[in-house]
Amino acid sequence: MTRQRSPGTSRSRTPPSTTRNAPRPATGVSAAAQGHRPTPGVWTDEQAEAWRPVVDAVHAKGAVIFCQLWHVGRVVGKLRPDGTPQPVSSTGRPIATPRVNNGFEEEFATPKRLDVAEIAGVVDDFRRAARNAVDAGFDGVEIHGAHGYLIEQFLKDSANDREDEYGSSLENWCRFALEVVTAVADEIGGRRVGVRLSPFADYMDCHDSDPHALALHMATKLNGVPCGILYLHMVEPRMARADGRRVVPKRLRPYREAFKGTFIAVGGYDREEGNKVVGEGYADLVAFGRLFLANPDLPKRFKLDAELNKYNRATFYTSDPIVGYTDYPFLG
Numbered sequence: 001m002t003r004q005r006s007p008g009t010s011r012s013r014t015p016p017s018t019t020r021n022a023p024r025p026a027t028g029v030s031a032a033a034q035g036h037r038p039t040p041g042v043w044t045d046e047q048a049e050a051w052r053p054v055v056d057a058v059h060a061k062g063a064v065i066f067c068q069l070w071h072v073g074r075v076v077g078k079l080r081p082d083g084t085p086q087p088v089s090s091t092g093r094p095i096a097t098p099r100v101n102n103g104f105e106e107e108f109a110t111p112k113r114l115d116v117a118e119i120a121g122v123v124d125d126f127r128r129a130a131r132n133a134v135d136a137g138f139d140g141v142e143i144h145g146a147h148g149y150l151i152e153q154f155l156k157d158s159a160n161d162r163e164d165e166y167g168s169s170l171e172n173w174c175r176f177a178l179e180v181v182t183a184v185a186d187e188i189g190g191r192r193v194g195v196r197l198s199p200f201a202d203y204m205d206c207h208d209s210d211p212h213a214l215a216l217h218m219a220t221k222l223n224g225v226p227c228g229i230l231y232l233h234m235v236e237p238r239m240a241r242a243d244g245r246r247v248v249p250k251r252l253r254p255y256r257e258a259f260k261g262t263f264i265a266v267g268g269y270d271r272e273e274g275n276k277v278v279g280e281g282y283a284d285l286v287a288f289g290r291l292f293l294a295n296p297d298l299p300k301r302f303k304l305d306a307e308l309n310k311y312n313r314a315t316f317y318t319s320d321p322i323v324g325y326t327d328y329p330f331l332g
C-alpha cells in the first residue's frame, strides 16, 4: 500500500461551481440504483424479458452485447419524487456542488450512509441483476466501477470517509468493488464479467489523492478474483489538445501490465491512435464512446477509412430516446 492519508482530506483543490455531468446511463441493479431518472434496469423478471428482443436483435447482426450494471449511489437530485428510494452511499455527505441538467441547476440529495450489514444486500443486487442479464441473453456484464457512481464512492478517498472495514485504507476502499465483482463472477462465471474503472476521473466529487496506487491495487486484486474475470476496461486521464487533435495521455500501461486478462483502454481515441496502441500492445482493445454514438456504422467507416459524422455535444445525456442517440446517419 503506498498511500497513507486519512480519508476525506483530498479536497485541497477549489471545488467547481457546478458538477460536470458524468457519462450515463448504464443499467440499474435495483430501484435505489436508478436514482429517479428514466433509465433502464434489469433487477426484475419483467425488465429482463424486455431486454430479450434488444439482445436478440444484436445477436441477429452477429455482434455480442454486454450489459453495463450500475448503482448511482448518491448521484441523485434533491427534488426526487415521493416514493422513490432514499439514495445510499459509502458516505452520508451529499455531492457538494450542484450539476446543470438541461439548463437547470440541480442540487444533490443527502444519501444514507450504508451500514456494513446493508452492504451485502447491495452486493446481492449486483449478483441478481447479472443473473437476470445473462438469462435475458446478454453475453456478459460490465460492472460500472467508474465516473463517480456507487462503486467509485467506495473506491475514492474524496468520497469514502468510512472508518470501518470499507474505509480508511486502500485495501478497505477497494473491498466493496471486489465483493461485487466476486459475487457476480461466482454467479455467472468470470468469462462473462468485465470491470470498468476511471481512477483518474473526478466526476461527481469523486476523485482520489493517489489514483495510481488505486488503479494498480485494483488491477492486481482483480487477478485474484476466484472465478477470474474477462477484462479490465480503464478510462484514460483527461485528454489534452494539440494542433487541433486530441492527445491521449496514455498513462494506463502500469495497470495493463499488472492485469493478466484482456485490457481495454478508452478515452480520446480515434481510428489511427486506436490501431497504433493495439499494435504496440499498450491495450488489447480500444473502446470508443462519442465516435460510436455519432456513427452507428463506426466499424464499417473505420474499415473504409470513411469520413465520420461529428458528434453533437448539446444532445449528450438528454432524456430523448432518439435525438442524439439513434438519429445520426449511416454511411451513404
Ligand SMILES: Cc1cc2nc3c(=O)[nH]c(=O)nc-3n(C[C@H](O)[C@H](O)[C@H](O)COP(=O)(O)O)c2cc1C
Pocket: 023, 024, 025, 026, 068, 144, 146, 147, 196, 235, 266, 267, 268, 269, 287, 288, 289, 290, 291, 293, 316, 317
Ligand atoms: C452520451 C454519452 C453517454 C455515455 N454513457 C456511458 C455509460 O453509460 N457508461 C459508461 O461507463 N460510460 C459512458 N459514457 C462514456 C464513454 O463510454 C467514454 O468513456 C467516453 O465518451 C470517453 O471515450 P471517447 O473519447 O471515445 O468518447 C458515455 C459518453 C457519452 C458521450
